[in-house]
Every structure is written in C-alpha cells, then in structure tokens.
Amino acid sequence: MELKKLEEIFQYKIDNEIKIEPKDWMPEAYRKTNIRQISQHAHSEVVGMLPEGNWITRAPSLKRKAILLAKIQDEAGHGLYLYSAAETLGISRDEMIDQLHSGKAKYSSIFNYPTLTWADMGAIGWLVDGAAIVNQVMLTRTSYAPYSRGMVRICKEESFHQRQGFDILYVLSKGTKEQQAMCQDAINRWWWPSLMMFGPTDSESANTEQSMKWKIKRKTNDELRQQFVDMIAEQVKVLGMTLPDPDLKWNEKTSSYDFGAINWDEFWNVVKGNGPCNKQRLNARRKAHENGAWVREAALAHARKQKEKNKAA
Amino acid sequence: MKNFITKHFYGDYGEIEEGGVSNKNEQNIAWPLWEVFIRSKQGLDHKHVGSLHAADAQMAIENARDVYTRRLEGVSIWVVESKNITASNPEEAGELFEPAENKIYRHPTFYKLPKEVDHM
Ligand SMILES: [Fe+2]
Numbered sequence A: 001m002e003l004k005k006l007e008e009i010f011q012y013k014i015d016n017e018i019k020i021e022p023k024d025w026m027p028e029a030y031r032k033t034n035i036r037q038i039s040q041h042a043h044s045e046v047v048g049m050l051p052e053g054n055w056i057t058r059a060p061s062l063k064r065k066a067i068l069l070a071k072i073q074d075e076a077g078h079g080l081y082l083y084s085a086a087e088t089l090g091i092s093r094d095e096m097i098d099q100l101h102s103g104k105a106k107y108s109s110i111f112n113y114p115t116l117t118w119a120d121m122g123a124i125g126w127l128v129d130g131a132a133i134v135n136q137v138m139l140t141r142t143s144y145a146p147y148s149r150g151m152v153r154i155c156k157e158e159s160f161h162q163r164q165g166f167d168i169l170y171v172l173s174k175g176t177k178e179q180q181a182m183c184q185d186a187i188n189r190w191w192w193p194s195l196m197m198f199g200p201t202d203s204e205s206a207n208t209e210q211s212m213k214w215k216i217k218r219k220t221n222d223e224l225r226q227q228f229v230d231m232i233a234e235q236v237k238v239l240g241m242t243l244p245d246p247d248l249k250w251n252e253k254t255s256s257y258d259f260g261a262i263n264w265d266e267f268w269n270v271v272k273g274n275g276p277c278n279k280q281r282l283n284a285r286r287k288a289h290e291n292g293a294w295v296r297e298a299a300l301a302h303a304r305k306q307k308e309k310n311k312a313a
Numbered sequence B: 001m002k003n004f005i006t007k008h009f010y011g012d013y014g015e016i017e018e019g020g021v022s023n024k025n026e027q028n029i030a031w032p033l034w035e036v037f038i039r040s041k042q043g044l045d046h047k048h049v050g051s052l053h054a055a056d057a058q059m060a061i062e063n064a065r066d067v068y069t070r071r072l073e074g075v076s077i078w079v080v081e082s083k084n085i086t087a088s089n090p091e092e093a094g095e096l097f098e099p100a101e102n103k104i105y106r107h108p109t110f111y112k113l114p115k116e117v118d119h120m
C-alpha cells in the first residue's frame, strides 16, 4: 500500500477514536514519540522507587513498613507494564535500560530530590503520586493501545498510593508540634517540584502540539497542572497546613486557583542533571543492574540446562 | 487462495527479539519475552493481561504472579513464549473477516416475527 493511503488510514483511526495496536501501520514519528514517552515513563516508575526505598527500614511501625513496601512494589510493577508496552514498538528492554544508564533517556526530575524525613513519604504519596494520577488518568485514553491498557492497570493501583500518603500526613498533622512542623516542612519542599512534574508551560513545550494531534496526550501541561492545583489547594485545608505560595488565591472568574510563578531555572537545571540527587540515583540504578548481571546469566544457563535435560529424557 | 494467517511475533519485533535460549550473541543475556494470561476467577476464561521477561516458564509464572496478581486478580496463570504466538495480520483483517460481515441472517434480529412470539 502506498504511504499516503497508509497515513490516511492511520489518521482516520485517530480521528475516530480507534486505538492503534502494535502491528498496525503508524508513522515513524508516532512510533518514536511513543517509545520516548513510554520508556521515560517506565524509567520514572523505576527510579521513583529509590527515594522511597530510602525509608523502608526507618518507617515508624511495622504497618507503615508493610504499606511502603507494597507501594514501592507497585511502582516496580508499573515500570514493568510500561517497559512491555514500549517493547511492542520495537525497542528492546536492554536498549531502554542502556538509554537510562547512559543519560540519553530522561526520567521525571521529581525523583532527583532527597527524602529527608518520614513526612516526605506522606508528601510524595499525596503530591507526587497525586500529580502522576492526574497525568495518568488522561493517559488511559491515549491513542496507542498497549500504553492505554497499561495506564488503566496503573490507575487502579495508584489511588492507594495517594491515600496512604495523605494518611501519613494526616496523622502527623494531628500529632505533636514537632510532627506538625515536619508535615509542613515536607509540603513546603515537595510542592513546587510537584508542579514542575507536568513539564514546561504550554508555550515552551516542544512535544505538546503534535502529541495532542495524535491523541497521545489529551490535555496540555498547563491544563493538567491547573487541575492538580485545584485539587490540592482544597485537600490541604483538611490537613490544616498551607501551600508555600503567597499568590495562591481562589479566582471567582475562572472558578479555579491562581498560583505563583514556577522557577523554571530550577526545573531546567535539574533536567540537565544538576539536581540534588541526579548522580546518586543514576549510580544506584547502574550498580543494581551491574550487580544483577550474574543472576540474569545464571538463570539463563539454568534454563538452557533444564531444556537439554528435558530433551534427553 | 491467499494464505490469510501469517506468522508474526506479538508486537512485531522482527528477528532480533525472537528471544529464547538459542541466542546467537553470547553477550546478550536478555531473557525471552512471555505473554501472560490470567483466569480472574473460577469459571471464567483466561484473558491476556500483558507480557514480561523470564528465563524459563517456571520463572515466567512466578514473575506473572508478582507483576499481574498482587491484588487477587487471578486464580490461574498461563504463560507462553511470545515467539510461539501466531497472529492474524491487521492489514488483511478486511478479507479475513469479510465472510462474517455479510451473513446478517446469523443474528436473531434478522428475523421479524409476529408480536406474539417476538420475545423468542
Ligand atoms: Fe506508579
């Protein structure tokens, strides 16, 4: 079939909300954009385990340890769903891991911030997972079918993440003066980086326009960010805490919250690798991969031997 | 007659990703890809839920348990190495399913019956 006809069929499907499956013809740029977005999403889930992993042994009770462990295990699962989805586009798992380790592929910058206190586990669940949910709910309707199916699965699991985070902060907010201060401090440190999770503002976002046209994305970065602000600005009242933004104000006219300017210099600086923990995170990932190499080899050798044994029998 | 069923790997990886133990490149220690099917409860069909990498079938089942059934989503798991899946070609879907399309008399709604027996 000639290219023009194939492109027409593809666009017809997009326009009519027919999902694109792995073996359907798709423009090369659509394939590449999806590989980039899905693999970076997968990397974010995997690197995202590190800041929280930092607190498993120090969680304040057995119950909190078990919950945190389950939450982090979910994130590993999310990474795996997403790697598989990206693999359907023709990139191998090894290649993606290499791209992460070489710094060619990015992951969400939020995970380059340190987790200093137990309250950070609450703030991450509530704010970071909360922001991720806003994005991911939109992505359940993305046009590439395996990505969309992965998102449906992930969204089912995420709501526990945000709730356990809020629960941690809620308990602290009802605690001693020190605990309340710790709660407010964590919110102060995680608020702005959470807003940055949605990416550059629409006018500066290189990928948004084409992604919207192909229905990979359904809402712009700024629309999603506003949705998040409106949600959190209400929920923070229940905690009796505040968000660190003097310009945050309800706007009658727009029926949403106005908020202050984001420090984009900080954002780009962390994206470029100069955040507080960029090096630490990548080193941890590389080390885990290298240290696991003998296990992967041994498992393959074992499988090979078993197969030969079965053949001989 | 045209051969409608052609062999394709799930996801169309081509030859490099055929996986399996017989990997040409010794340096390449990638585990093969498996497709996972889960019976969500007794009495229902197994349904495709996704894929994962594992060195062998036993490990694929154990990994599938961890990845796809952390919240009691299943009572039984099937795994099959992705390279063993034969799939129809989407480009030939039109021809492949055409015979079903023009046999509308296979549907109960095709028959206009008298009111008295129309609940049949
Ligand atoms: Fe996640």
Ligand SMILES: [Fe+2]
Residues within 6 Å of the ligand: A075, A129, A132, A158, A161
């Ligand atoms: Fe999460």
